Amino acid sequence: MSAERIDPREPVSPAVSAPAADAAARVAGVQIDGVTKRFGDATALHEAWLKIADGEFMTLLGPSGCGKTTLLNLIAGFLEADGGEIFVGGRLMTETAPYDREIGVVFQNYALFPHMNVAKNVGYGLRMRGVGKREIDTRVAEALALVKLDGFGERKPRQLSGGQQQRVALARALVIRPKVLLLDEPFSALDKNLRGAMQVELKEIQRRLGVTTIFVTHDQSEALSMSDRIAVMSQGRIRQVGTPDEIYRRPLDPFVASFVGDVNVLPGRLERRIGETATVLIAEGRLSVSADTLEGIAPGAAVDLFVRPDAVRIAEGEGLVSGTVATHVYQGSHVDVLVDVAAARGGRVTVRVPGHGASTRWPVGTRVSLDFSPADAVAFASDVS
Amino acid sequence: MNKRPFLALFVAPATLAAIASAAALAAILQYAFRAYVPGSLNPGGLTLDNFFALLRPLYAQVFIQTVWICLLTALITLVVAYPLAYALVRTRNVTLKSFLLITAVTPLFLGEVVRTYSWIIVLGNTGFINSVLKGLGLIDRPIQMMFTTFGVVTALVHVTLPVMVIMLSAALSHIDRDYEKAATSLGAGPVKAFLTVTLPLSMPGVVAGVSTAFAWTFSAFATPQMIGGGKVSMISTLVYQLGFASFNFPFAAALSVTGLALTFAVLAMAKQAIKPLEKIGAH
Known part of the structure; x- marks a missing residue:
């Protein structure tokens, strides 16, 4: 796919x-x-x-x-x-x-009609369609039950919390099917x-x-x-x-790479491309990544390697880049270890380590090697030459 | 230390003006309870006669006529001003917006006398309307519009229009356009969306506009005086006649005080009517 x-x-x-x-x-x-x-x-x-x-x-x-x-x-x-x-x-x-x-629309500010109660708001689209009164009552009750607001029909929008207003807006948009x-x-x-x-x-x-x-x-x-x-x-x-x-x-x-999620950028050079695979040289090593994203890029051109923090590991032996642990950011379920890497764009690589032992295992100042699987890296032509 | 050292200085002129107008009002109020001494500018002793005199059919008639003219003017102004205000708030066309603003609001700066005079030119027996109709062969004899209630109301609508447009525009511009979008997405055509959403949400502005127009018209003097020409009596013109033609200051004062009380009563009623509507607007 x-x-x-x-x-x-x-x-x-x-x-x-x-x-x-x-x-x-x-x-x-x-x-x-x-x-x-x-x-x-x-x-x-x-x-x-x-x-x-x-x-x-x-x-x-x-x-x-x-x-x-x-x-x-x-x-x-x-x-x-x-x-x-x-x-x-x-x-x-x-x-x-x-x-x-x-088309049902839920607006950013909900746009609930302030002069109508919840039931009238939800039933508005049905009234505009000329649905019979009895059917309106049934469908409004169903829609309010769907959003867990049974019995709120008589309230005015301003008497509801933000979350409740949101539910009314959703019910109002959905009731017209x-x-x-x-x-x-x-x-x-x-x-x-x-x-x-x-x-x-x-x-x-x-x-x-x-x-x-x-x-x-x-x-x-x-x-x-x-x-x-x-x-x-x-x-x-x-x-x-x-x-x-x-x-x-x-x-x-x-x-897309930098807008969706955190990312580390490692500048490198495209060595060669054979079929689906491209070989990229970075600071301390070379790796083979998918060539999909490098169409039309000639060997020798500058490329940037994008790697997610959760794909980077602190290696036991040799790695692809090396640096010094600068700081730890404790996040509960994981720790972000920020490593000063001269070869990285911005001079920093973030390594996301699950659990909480990272700060004792790699205290600030430790020299570490960083590694990642080529499958987790994506290369793009660099816009900085 | 005083955080606003110049406050007293800034407030002083307004305070002086307020004191002066309060003193004038107090003078009028006490005149209203004094007896009229024919042939003298000085009033007599304390009495309630002036207020009893107001109950005579001649004067009661003027009260009813004044309220009727004011109501009619306020409602017609509303009908004329609403589309103007709506277009003014909603149009994205800058030229149209400026045009509407100029037509709707500049009359405010012309003064009542100038505006009323222009209506005399339009409404007179040899005026614009009559000469056009005659020229077209639609009428033989001029239609009487000067010195009629119709003429007075027409001119008063023009005089009141800017105020109403400004108040309605303020109310309409506070209505989030997402309400109309929501109504549209739920199947309401433009007319239904307007009638079920925009119009009800603008009701606070409508009530405020109508009551202001009512009070505005109630105190209008130049227009009923010039167009009505003594044939259409309103309280303001009657006060003028009594005070400056008959020199019956006490009775004129009683009339003024009653008119003022009536205006306050109408505004208070409007405020009561707005109360439940204002909660609507709050969101």
Whole structure:
């Protein structure tokens, strides 16, 4: 299973498939075909291509201003695309009015109607659809039970805690049985403990209902823990789409590697490339890594080797780099040992050691050799020559 | 040590002005309880007669007419101002925004007399409307608009519009647009979203705007005086007639005091009406 690279130069367009197969692919889920959005001279979204399977939990991950919220607003219909097409459940959304799209949205600030009680808020979408009063009552009660807020129907939004408001917003979006659920940074206003609990709960509800979900966040740990797949975005482009594990372990570019999780960077030089394997020379050794990410890079060029702190070990004997233990950062379940390594970018390598014995085993000032498996390292052409 | 050494200095002018206007109000208040001595500018002894005189049908009629004109003006102004305020708050087009702001708010700086005079030009028997209608052959004889309630209300709406637009814009700009987006995503078309979400959430602004417009109109003098021309009586014009044509200061004072009390009563009622609505806005 290889990660799918999204690149406008090699469009993942359905042009190659037969029209019939194409239509079938559009039956369920969400399909974003070359969607572009400009604000004046600035392009907020460059030709985005993305397919989201029915029932999938897809996260749009990226720093602020990367275009993730723009894409969400385009799907919801709050913005109009300047190019491209969006399909939801086989229906062309770009020609559908936003109130006709059957998309549930949970807003960052929840946007619960302050002049309506909880039951009226949750029932709003049903009333707009002309559903009968008795059915509304039943479905509202079901939705409130789903988010564990039975009996809160009469309360006003301002009488609820942040977490409870969040649940009401979720119930209100789900009660209309939307084809897609869109969540815009829904946890950013919650404190850390509550956020963790709500993440688990949202994931469980999503799995139980099997609703296709698009989740927007800038929090990489949230993205890694909740998603079926993640689309990492930056500067209006989708940089990589893949499972959390692919994104974390096999990033396709330096941006993805450094945005998702902590990373150590070791500068080196590409020695040669044979087929799928590239040999890279670093300070004290050479290692063979995957050549996937080095396409078009000539031997002799400067490359950067990216290694996660949890992939680095303190070696008993010879290692790939060596340095002096500078400091220990105790994190409970693990200790981050910061090692001064002259050959590393920034002069430091972080080694994540499970357990708590690291500070007695390798006190500050100890000379250590560091080692890692070539399979855990990813090489990219260096942008610093 | 005093943290605000210049506070007394800064507050002094306002304090002087407040004392002066409080003294004037007190003078009016005591005049209202003094007897009218015909032929003299000085009032007589203490009495409640002035207030009993207000109950006579002639004056009670003016009270009712004033309240009616003020209510009508406030409601018509609301209907005219709401779309303007909505467009002003919601448009992203800078040119349109400036245009709306200028049309809606500049009348505020023209002064009541100038604005009212412009309406005389528009409403008069040989004025703009009548000459256009005549020119089009729609009427033979001019429609009487000057010296009518219609004319007074029309001009008062124009005079009151800027205040209402400003108050409604303030209320509308505080409504988070995500509410409308949420309504839309839940299946509400633009009209339904407006009626079920935006309009109810703007109600505090509507009540505040209507009550301010009411008080604003209640105290208007130049407009009813110039357009009404003595044929449309309001409390303010009556006070003027009694005070400066008949020199019945005590009765004019009683009329003023009652008018002021009525205005306070209306504002207090509006405040009560707003109370449950304000909680809505708080989130």
